Amino acid sequence: MNSRHIMAAFPPTADAQVTLANWRQHPFSEWAFRNVRELLPTANIARSREPTSLSFAQAYLEDVAFANPRGETIDVGEALRTSHTDGFVVSHRGRIVAEWYAHGLTPDAPHLIFSVSKSIAGTLAGILVDRGKLDPDAPVTQYIPEMRGSVYGDGCTVRHLLDMSVGIHFDEDYMAREGDVINYRRSTGWEPFDATVPPTHLRQYLQTLRPDGKPHGHAFHYVSTNTDVLGWVYERACGMSYARIVSHYLWEPMGAEHDAYITVDSRGAARVAGGICATVRDLARFGEMMRNHGVSNGRQVVPSRWIHDIRHNGNAEAWSRGDLTKVFPNGNYRSKWYTIERGQTPFAAIGIHGQWVYIDPANETVIARVSSQALPMDLDLDHMWLRGYRAIASRLSGKA
Template structure:
């Protein structure tokens, strides 16, 4: 959605977040550029705590889910309050740190630009135009604001429709839903200044950094122009235009340093190559 609004000239990627959300000025997100949010380029500490991804994930869950708050919790109770506690510990764009606050700050920017909620914007730009069979749902915080970085719920069939629209360069049949330039830019290259190779958050620090990250999409850098949206517990939307392949995977994998990362991307690619070769043989 951010890329579409930028394509329409409504969102300036080079602008600071505080230009759109003035109350975030002085925070790690407010002083960052929109492109920093889209590439996980902020260096952040919340409420003076040293950053630890697993701890901050638990704190984020406590913000949006009262039942997950520890005894005696006195921290933020809304996403906006949570973002206001973020302070920069490094220059924006100086490194890659996968952090939910980037997506939440970006979602607030989109709400300010359009004047509508995240769910209404998604419905207008995408969901109502891809032939979705079912409504999709967002988790809400105490202010009734959608959580943009997690908690989105939709059927596998409708997520596949979203992926198929992207595989077809933004089109559904003869109707262009998303500008073709927006879709092709997903794998068009990471902008200068951001890391070219990164690893999934759950990957061991000793593992090779082979993925790229652009506009909140993971890029496997394979020969087929593939890209992927990835959820914390194994949910995946994998789009591979070169293999004519869209894969939706719903999972519930354990997130622990003691549990190896499941090689889903490799499995998807092997599946796609096999189907592609089978289809080619049938054609011949």
């Protein structure tokens, strides 16, 4: 199927129709990831009334070279064209130096960012802690008594949610066609209706999850439901919907230029773990704020100490016992953010299908990339682009 024919007729032919059965499959995803609102119910995340202005200083980066998965030399231009990249923005010292779009995406069109959404949630925690609305060491049941009897009710704290160290029985296998991930997605509305399965909704499903026998805090175990519970904690702490929380405490004060939005289930519960859609420029604004110690347009939006904690803390032993050491062998995870290499400055927000916000404070560089990569996790492509991000940062800092 040629992606240009997808959803192009009125009505589309059967083989060009995007549905809940195929929307995360390539090439349908090229259309779906920038048109999520036409597939799923959503809640709006309002933009700022005073957007942070962008400045531009064009730099030629298409010839920056690095190794592809076969060990051959590739440059940025070819990598963009051959890796299903939909949007790409590079910022250096606060100015946009490169911008690139494909597959129908435009600067003002939101794109699904999958688990970059988690890093937004982790950033919000610092703001809510600073406002006295959230205690990261409190038990989850202090905010959600309904979690008693689930894995989240037996000694599980907000910090365990933030750091993905819940001792939960859950297999986050994105390629599975049955089991945990399918049941979870079905509760969020991301899967087609199945008449053979009793209907459920997200908050109901979260209360059914059980422990794996390991103590909370022992190991990094990447499970998306932890972040959905975290969002529910925020709602109880703030007395407002998650979409409103994102807008009020982050999107508006950060100076976002465009509305974002988030998918919701049949009861209006937000898919906090992976349902936000945002423009690439606003992702670059978000990354620049994080690079700048939480300051955007002269305003302290996120406490600098929270960002310092993200970059310098985290449990290396828990990471080493975890399930993503093949991605970053010497990495770390703190408050929904990845440290790429312990002892080095880059940190990142990462989502499946190729979504990134890469921040390199030492080289004063931020790179936001959205994609419709065919595989949810493609380590060859992700590691290729990680080499590319490093090469771009080196070029911009004059080290290459």
